[in-house]
Amino acid sequence: MSKVLIIGGGAAGMMAGVHAARAGHEVHILEKNEKSGKKLYITGKGRCNVTNNCAPEELFPAVMSNPKFLYSAFYTYGPQDVMTFFEDAGVPLKTERGNRVFPQSDHSSDIIKALERELKKAGAVIHLHTAVKDLVCRDGKASGVKLIDGREMDGDSVIVATGGYSYQATGSTGDGYRFAKETGHKVTEIAPSLVPLKTKEDYIPRLQGLSLKNTGLTIKSGKKVLYQDFGEMMFTHFGVTGPMILSASAHIGRKMEKGELKASLDLKPALSPEQLDARVLREFEAGQNKQFKNVISVLFPASLTPVMLELGGIPAEKKIHDISREERLHFEEIIKAFPFTITGMGEFKEAIITRGGVSVKEIEPGTMESRRIKNLYFIGEVLDLDGVTGGFNLQIAWSTAYLAAQAIQ
Template sequence: MSKVLIVGGGAAGMLASIFAARNGHEVHVYEKNEKLGKKLYITGKGRCNLTNACDMDTLFASVRTNSRFLYSAFYGFTNQDAMAFFEDEGLKIKTERGDRVFPLSDKSADVLDTLRRSMRRAGVEVHLNTEVRDLLITDGQAKGLLLADQTRVDGDAVMVATGGLSYPVTGSTGDGYRFAKEAGHKVTDCIPSLTPFNIREDFVKELQGLSLKNVELRIYNGKKEVSREFGEMMFTHFGITGPLVLTASSYVGALAAKQELRAVLDLKPALSEEQLDQRILREFDANQNKSFKNVIGSLFPAKLTPVMIALGDIEPDKKVHDISREERQGFVKLTKSLPMTVTGLRDYKEAIITKGGVAVKEINPSTMESKYVKGLYFIGEVLDLDAVTGGFNLQIAWSTAYAAGNAV
């Protein structure tokens, strides 16, 4: 039996501790917060999208960085295995649109309770309010931990499950990156990911709180299209957010962190320009003596209508029978390609995950063990792995944790 020390009591740290303990090891989890799983508690707006029930091809395609590294881990502990684990441990789950898997109760607390119960049953010892200062490494072998109060803890293996830099209020302050560098590992450049966009145009403030469904957002770097996403989004006082925006950020985040990008919002992607023009023309024919402002509202949510009128070239009080074909088609183009300027990303306080981390070429993909330090493992968000929204990032945590928990 080995003594396994896990730094970080988040999703990856908790699951790794369960499987390491089930394999007969003495397992200790060191968490700097007053409770386990603070970030897991707030994921999915407090509902905890714990994985995605898609097929394996979709699972791999949803990973944005270093998906090939995850081949062994994903097949070793699949999304189906993750669901089975939670169900076997007593958690009732459900699958929603987009194959997103949630606890049936819609409460992330139930996911945390399930993990904590499993840890107790497996005999894991948890040390809360305990910050790790350094890893103890001798002659290329992990030997233990040095705590913030200068206590030395000896062990046979160390797992770093400290998360990234996102949501620093939950304790994700980049400690794992420092540990990795001090152990001789490269840490790739880190930026916030799955994060809202800042938008320059003032009209977004007028639309604050407005949610739109079934719209399409295209992002351009000059003339080159770098992202195209369909789905839901919301306007905020600073810009735009929502599922399609967060997913877009995983594709353009590195660009948006360095330069401004052009965004184009298609408010009616189900219709071609010709079809939308015909629809507007039908509205005009049925209301020939009414003002433009009183007819066009049928196309948009009430909050959006005055903004679209202000951005267009048609006078609000102009009678629709006086509107020219060119004016009408100009408004069609505005509706199909509402222009915005992305001036940057929101910071780590609002980012769901961190893009970048411990270089995976220096990690054994089957075990998550360092190629440089024997008995040292890196799991979860601390690694240079990230995916789009939909439960995929938590699946990365579960799969890498399982690999390490069984390999130690």
């Protein structure tokens, strides 16, 4: 039995703690906050999207950075293992649209309580208000930590589970990157990911608060399509957000460094251009003597109609029977490709996760152990791994945590 020190009491740290303690090790989780699982508490809008209910091979396309590195992790401890873990720990789960898995209660606190219960049952100890200043390494091995208050804690193994640089109010202040650098590891450039997108057009802020559920999104660089998706989004005072937009940010993050990108929304994705034309013609025939603005209002939410009138190029007061075929078809093109320009990404304070981190080239993929320092492990978001929304980032945390816990001698 060895003594394991885990820096960080978030998703990865707690999961590693449970499995290491179950394997018979003496486990100490060092958490600088007043409680564990602070970031977990706010994930999935407070509902906690635990994982994605899919086969392990379906996880890889959802990982944006270094998916191949996670081969062992996902196949050793996949979504079904995670679901079994929480259901056995007394949290009934449910699967929603897009295979997203949530606690049936819709309370993230149930996930945190389950982890804390399992830690206690297995004999692990959580030390709150315990901030780590430095790693202690001797003869190429991790041998403990130095705390902010000057105390040293000895350990046979150290697991760094400090999270990334997003949601800093929860304690993710980049400590793990510093620990990695100070012990000779390469840390790739970090950037916010799963963030809202900033836009150029003045009509976007006028739609602030408008949510669209079934919408198609296309993002292009010149003529090249970078990203296409279908789902839910919302307009804000500075741009666009919502699940579909956050996932898009993970895909286009690196492309944004080259400048602005063109984007469009398909406001009626269930209709082909021909079907849309037939639908618009029906409305036109029913209101031939009405003004354009009064007829098209049935097609859109109230706040969107004035903007569509502006972009469509048909005068609002024009009578339906005076509208030409060309005008009508141009207006339908706007419905199928509502245009806007992406000028930038949200900041770390808005980011759900961090892109970049401890280089996976320095980590053993089957154990999460450092290739530079023995008995030192890095797990979860501190690594250069990031996925789209849908439970994939938490799955990365659970899978890498399990591997590290199993690898400790």
